[in-house]
Amino acid sequence: MSRSTNPVGAEAAQQHPRATRREPLSRERVLSAALALVDAEGVEALTMRRLARDLGCNAMALYRYAASRDELLDGVVETVLAELVIAPDGSGWEDRLRSIAHEFRRLALAHPRVVPLVVTRPLATPLGLRPLGTVRPLEMLLAMLVDAGFAPTDALRVYRAYFGFLYGHVLTELQELVASPEESDDLLRLGLHRLPPQEFPYVRSLATELAHYDGAAELDQGLDILLTGLSGHRRPRTTVG
Amino acid sequence: MSRSTNPVGAEAAQQHPRATRREPLSRERVLSAALALVDAEGVEALTMRRLARDLGCNAMALYRYAASRDELLDGVVETVLAELVIAPDGSGWEDRLRSIAHEFRRLALAHPRVVPLVVTRPLATPLGLRPLGTVRPLEMLLAMLVDAGFAPTDALRVYRAYFGFLYGHVLTELQELVASPEESDDLLRLGLHRLPPQEFPYVRSLATELAHYDGAAELDQGLDILLTGLSGHRRPRTTVG
DNA sequence: TTGTGTAAGTCTACGGTGTAGACCTATAGT
DNA sequence: ACTATAGGTCTACACCGTAGACTTACACAA
Known part of the structure; x- marks a missing residue:
């Protein structure tokens, strides 16, 4: 953000609407x-x-x-990610991961066209050179996990598994796009009628299931699997009651 | 650079273009x-x-x-995905999923700059309108899972969890890009020295672990979690092995 | 032979893109 | 009153995707 005037002098923030045609850029x-x-x-x-x-x-x-259009795109990602609120303390790390996951999913559904940017932009830039807002979730999650008793190395592993899963889920869910929402027939809604029947029998037969994807439920099931798996494989140093 | 390849003049009329006509396009x-x-x-x-x-x-x-540049990009994705070989029968579905996962990872590492396209392009196009080569892995996996005894609906769920996990893993692994591979210090290699120390203590302290990511091992651990989770939650109709 | 249809490739042109660099202009500080 | 500067504009350049008309080269019918 722009460095504001020093608190030394009186705030000279008198802004005359005359001076600028529209409110100033920022x-x-x-x-x-x-x-x-x-x-x-x-x-x-x-x-x-x-x-x-x-x-x-x-x-x-x-x-x-x-500085450039690319930086603008990074800024968009940062703006969206800034909305990701990390659940406050008071609950166990598993519940917090659950809550963050649903929060992340909510963001993805609220800004579906930003998701490609979110998952793709980091591939072009080494970790340390990324916009700070992009690295902040990593830091916050590491802090939370260490706070919950994980050794830093394990915290990193949990983070990787967790965020990888999250990215994957969101991508999978967003892929279930309907071609024509007004169409009543599931096969037609997904455009599946264009697939050669003899080559794609299963995809076509699953039209209904493909058209109705309960993302929240599937996310929860995935989290169940992931979290029990993580608990079983590497335990925190201290048991969190 | 002359017309050496095709000395016969019967059907070798290829003089006009400035560059020598190579084998025809396709x-x-x-x-x-x-x-x-x-x-x-x-x-x-x-x-x-x-x-x-x-x-x-x-x-x-x-x-x-x-037909367009976009279709060209789709074609690139298709070309890469066509390399994905589904392991032959003879082993259980879990082993086959393991093998396919490693195969997918191999492809991603072989074509890192295509990965953004692979995970991103499907978001723009409904399932039925995608290039066939893109839908084929879905069909093949469904066939395999049903063949292994899963009910089609469960097969779809397994597919979603599995491919979501796979996408996520690959994205996570590719994100661990080193800024300057020649640098010996891990902190510098990832550019982490540019992060404010007081705001990013954990990320900075994990420089070594971030710089050395054993992707194959992490993939295997993830597969362990996922597959045991999947086996536990929903069993195939018939017990295999 | 000649004619003709067709597929492959070329040429030109149009409206759009990111952005470098010079320029303008109103204000703040001296 | 002078000037430095921050915010915004203007112009220009090289490049982009691609529509549409054109040029070939060749297969094949008459």
Whole structure:
């Protein structure tokens, strides 16, 4: 964020609406407009000129707040991830992981067109060079797990298994897109009628199950498997009652 | 660089283009060149003009073999996924899932820059409208699981959990990118020195573990958890072995 | 032979893209 | 009053995907 005026002098924040045609730009305003645009029309719609138009400014003005389009995309990811609230203390680490997982799923469903960015952007950038907001969930989860009694190394392993599972679940759930929601026939809704019947008998026969995916339930089942597996394999140093 | 390959003049009229006409284009040739380009320089390097240059033809010629750049990307995904060999019968479903998982991981490591496409492209297209080569693994796994005694509905659930886990693992493993492989210090290799120490104590302290990720081992541990979990929760109709 | 249809590839052009660099302009600090 | 600077604009460039018309080369019927 921009460094505000020093608290030494009187706050000179007198802003005259005359001075600026519209309320002034800011990184936050730019990023939230960018997120809105991606949510509404997808990543490819986020161009500098288009975003500038939405904000009522010149395209080049955006470069004061993001060094490039790529950094803009990173900023969008950061903005979404900042919404991920880590459940407060008071419950065991398993319950907290459960809660965070559902929170993450909620975010993914709220911003489905950002998900590709979330899972993909980190692949291009080494950990230490990523936007801080992207690394923060990792740090917070490690802290939580260590706090719950895990040795740091085990905490990292749990984190990896857990977040990998989470990414995978979200991707899987979002893949169950319906081609034409208004269509009543499940086969048609998913476009499955275009698959050669003799080559894809099972996929076609599972049209109904494919069309109705209870993501929350499936997430819970996965968490059951994962958490009991993690508890069984490597226990925290201290038992958390 | 002359017409040495085809001395007979009967059907060897190939003089006009500035570059010597090599063997004719084909969808396979185009896609394999596209894959090579993505492997070498990343997705953003795959432009029509650049690919055409690599193939020694005009950019517009490519449209005879792919309707658009997007379809080209789908083709690249299909090409990679076609390499995924499903283990033959003779072993139990759990062993086969294990083998396929390692095969998938091998592919991901062999084509890291294609992975974003693999996990991301399906999000844009409903199941039935995807390239057939993309749906084939789903069909094959369903067939295998049903063959192993699962009810189709359970097979689908297993598939979802399994492939979700697989996607997640691969994404997680590929995220452990080293900024500068030649650097000896783990902290520096991952660029972790740029993280504020007081805000990211755990991430920084785990530099060594982050830099040395035994992906195969972690995959196996995850598979252990997943498969025992799956066996425990929903059994096949008939007991195998 | 000639004519014709067709597939493969080329050329040109259009509207769009990210962004470098020069420029403008209103304000803050001296 | 002067000037430095931050915020925003303008212009320009190289590149992008691709529509549409054009050029071939060749198979085959007459």
